[in-house]
Amino acid sequence: MSGPFADLGRILMVGCGNMGGAMLRRWLDQGLDPAQVTVISPSGRAVPGGVAVINAYDPAAVGTVSTLLLAMKPQQLSAVHAAGLASVRAELLVSILAGVDSATLSSLWPGATVIRAMPNLPVAIGKGVVALHSPAEIDDRARRVAAWMQPLGLVEWIESEGLFDLVTALAGSGPSFTYRFIEALAAAGTALGLPSDQSARLATATVEGAGLLAAEAAETPAVLADQVASPGGSTRAGLNVLDNDAALVSLLTRTLQASENRNREMAAAARA
Ligand SMILES: NC(=O)C1=CN([C@@H]2O[C@H](COP(=O)(O)OP(=O)(O)OC[C@H]3O[C@@H](n4cnc5c(N)ncnc54)[C@H](OP(=O)(O)O)[C@@H]3O)[C@@H](O)[C@H]2O)C=CC1
Ligand SMILES: O=C(O)[C@@H]1CCC=N1
Incomplete structure (x- = not known):
């Protein structure tokens, strides 16, 4: 496979509601292979385009995860982490959770490259905004995330994490x-x-x-x-x-x- 979805490996997406669902639909429209993605959704509600959905983390069903995408509510973070997700050793951790800072994410998933992403709803038609923040130097893994977000709309790196809550208010909300x-x-x-x-x-x-x-x-x-x-x-x-x-x-x-x-x-x- 080539293009923006190359090298992401297996993607485990935690939550697929209003925002995650809009992102996933757009990626699928733009060529993401549905077989690459597993979604965790406690209700077991159907997700777009033939993507596998499970209602709780199951290492056997999910296999080796390269990219963990957090797309549930910020208030669900500790429950999600405690429900088996702590053991996921993904190389990339991408979070769209409003507020939750990269230090908190790194402490929960040590060893992963953490990228915060703040999308907005018009990503559904490729006219969204995705603000990105990397707490470390922007390296090849971070650039891979930016390429992954490109089909969603305008992608902007936010250098200072201190500005991310404001960016979330302006563009996310x-x-x-x-x-x-x-x-x-x-x-x-x-x-x-x-x-x-x-x-x-x-x-x-x-x-x-x-x-x-x-x-x-x-x-x-x-x-x-x-x-x-x-x-x-x-x-x-x-x-x-x-x-x-x-x-x-x-x-x-x-x-x-x-x-x-x-x-x-x-x-x-x-x-x-
Ligand atoms: N809505 C927006 O425009 C934007 C939202 N965000 C961020 O996106 C995130 C999601 O928001 P939004 O899509 O609006 O919320 P929704 O309520 O629409 O979706 C939440 C999703 O999380 C799932 N979920 C709930 N509990 C768990 C759990 N314990 N384990 C795994 N998944 C769980 C839900 O599954 P089920 O349906 O099965 O219960 C659902 O798929 C938030 O963190 C928010 O800050 C960021 C930018 C814009
Ligand atoms: O309302 C929220 O908390 C999230 C943040 C950006 C849009 N929705």
């Missing part, structure tokens, strides 16, 4: 905040008289188009905003509301701060 914005735009349209289904369609398509243009254009979002807002026109009247006392920036700063704080709390709980 960011789609949720953006969906709220779409809902709020639609709700405002409805409150002012539009039929709700039409307002929802208009809001979703407007955010889709604006996002795609922002990603492709040479201009910054600030310049694009000005291209919409004619001097003395109606957009400027609306922007004045968002910009007054930096209302939107202030709201989003508090939003990211709350999420970052919660990531720190989850990291502390995982260390305890």
Whole structure:
């Protein structure tokens, strides 16, 4: 096999819910061999594309694991470790757990190369973000992880682990905040008289188009905003509301701060 999935060997994926499932589906769409992956899911719920699923760790069923991918909730880490996973000697340990720091992961799986990955939900269509952090020098194993994540969207290394909780808030949680914005735009349209289904369609398509243009254009979002807002026109009247006392920036700063704080709390709980 070649491409981004070469050299990952057998992958054991712990949890395959909203986020893990989106990643796995995209990888399978992009050529990952389902025979390479085993998923642990306590409910035994079906997982995408013919991938083997077991409801508890069973060394005989799993065999030798090269890559261990943690994709359950941070609060499940100690239970997962205690339920046999401590004995897995994978060369690569990749964790998408919010908060949980690399020192905690290294102490639980000594000897593994630990990489933290923070994906977001649009990885489902290859338009996600995957932030990566390696506590050690970025070596060939770490580069292998970056190549593995490439089909999911934008891959960015975050050098300082101290910034990872903030990156998690901005990019990991960011789609949720953006969906709220779409809902709020639609709700405002409805409150002012539009039929709700039409307002929802208009809001979703407007955010889709604006996002795609922002990603492709040479201009910054600030310049694009000005291209919409004619001097003395109606957009400027609306922007004045968002910009007054930096209302939107202030709201989003508090939003990211709350999420970052919660990531720190989850990291502390995982260390305890
Ligand atoms: N949702 C998102 O957008 C993002 C999530 N993350 C991170 O991804 C991780 C998963 O989140 P998300 O997918 O939303 O959560 P979900 O609740 O959707 O999925 C959790 C998964 O963990 C499994 N699980 C539960 N208990 C255990 C256990 N004891 N052993 C093995 N597997 C277990 C569940 O299996 P079953 O269904 O069988 O119970 C399920 O497959 C979290 O750590 C989160 O921080 C990171 C970035 C974005
Ligand atoms: O809500 C959570 O805890 C995770 C972190 C990023 C997205 N979901």
